[in-house]
Amino acid sequence: AQKVTQAQTEISVVEKEDVTLDCVYETRDTTYYLFWYKQPPSGELVFLIRRNSFDEQNEISGRYSWNFQKSTSSFNFTITASQVVDSAVYFCALSDTGTASKLTFGTGTRLQVTL
Amino acid sequence: GAGVSQTPSNKVTEKGKYVELRCDPISGHTALYWYRQSLGQGPEFLIYFQGTGAADDSGLPNDRFFAVRPEGSVSTLKIQRTERGDSAVYLCASSLSEQETQYFGPGTRLLVL
Numbered sequence: 296a297q298k299v300t301q302a303q304t305e306i307s308v309v310e311k312e313d314v315t316l317d318c319v320y321e322t323r324d325t326t327y328y329l330f331w332y333k334q335p336p337s338g339e340l341v342f343l344i345r346r347n348s349f350d351e352q353n354e355i356s357g358r359y360s361w362n363f364q365k366s367t368s369s370f371n372f373t374i375t376a377s378q379v380v381d382s383a384v385y386f387c388a389l390s391d392t393g394t395a396s397k398l399t400f401g402t403g404t405r406l407q408v409t410l
Numbered sequence: 411g412a413g414v415s416q417t418p419s420n421k422v423t424e425k426g427k428y429v430e431l432r433c434d435p436i437s438g439h440t441a442l443y444w445y446r447q448s449l450g451q452g453p454e455f456l457i458y459f460q461g462t463g464a465a466d467d468s469g470l471p472n473d474r475f476f477a478v479r480p481e482g483s484v485s486t487l488k489i490q491r492t493e494r495g496d497s498a499v500y501l502c503a504s505s506l507s508e509q510e511t512q513y514f515g516p517g518t519r520l521l522v523l
Contacts, residue, residue: 340501340514386452396441396508397466400452
């Protein structure tokens with residue numbers, strides 16, 4: 296069965312600090328997709344990134360970067376120079392061929408960025 | 411363009427009552443998903459539709475829960491004989507097709523008293 300673990304329940308940083316959110320996953324499939332979503336206080340899940348299991352290149356988008364390492368089954372997310380607007384709950388999720396399209400989510404990491 | 415919309419945004423009902431939650435997907439998206447999110451947890455899959463048919467309903471907790479998508483667009487999640495444990499945020503998502511990125515609506519917050 297597939298599983299996503301986000302061991303960090305809550306992280307608090309001061310603005311401009313860098314922060315890394317950890318995600319570890321389990322799946323028996325060789326073909327799968329990994330996702331990160333952001334859930335701000337308004338409650339709506341906002342899509343950030345989708346990565347397939349064959350593409351281990353790291354990705355950078357502005358202040359956001361993602362480190363995918365198949366060897367350790369991890370897909371970590373780093374925010375550089377954090378801002379107050381980054382405060383939200385961040386979810387890592389997995390879908391594989393066994394689960395077709397349904398996403399398995401982790402329990403989320405609450406990020407609090409203060410001035 | 412317009413995102414996924416869900417109505418109502420909030421629903422308060424009494425134990426034992428029947429409720430319907432509506433989801434309007436992004437235009438042109440053939441796949442539609444329902445998830446349930448309890449406080450402090452990640453969303454949990456309930457059911458997904460490809461077109462009009464339920465492709466996977468393995469996440470529905472019991473037979474009090476049912477969902478339809480009669481014309482392949484709008485979907486309704488129906489809960490009979492509601493229980494206090496059904497209180498949660500019900501999220502709907504849609505994607506262009508299966509295995510494509512899912513985009514979520516704002517959710518319906520259901521409170522069963």
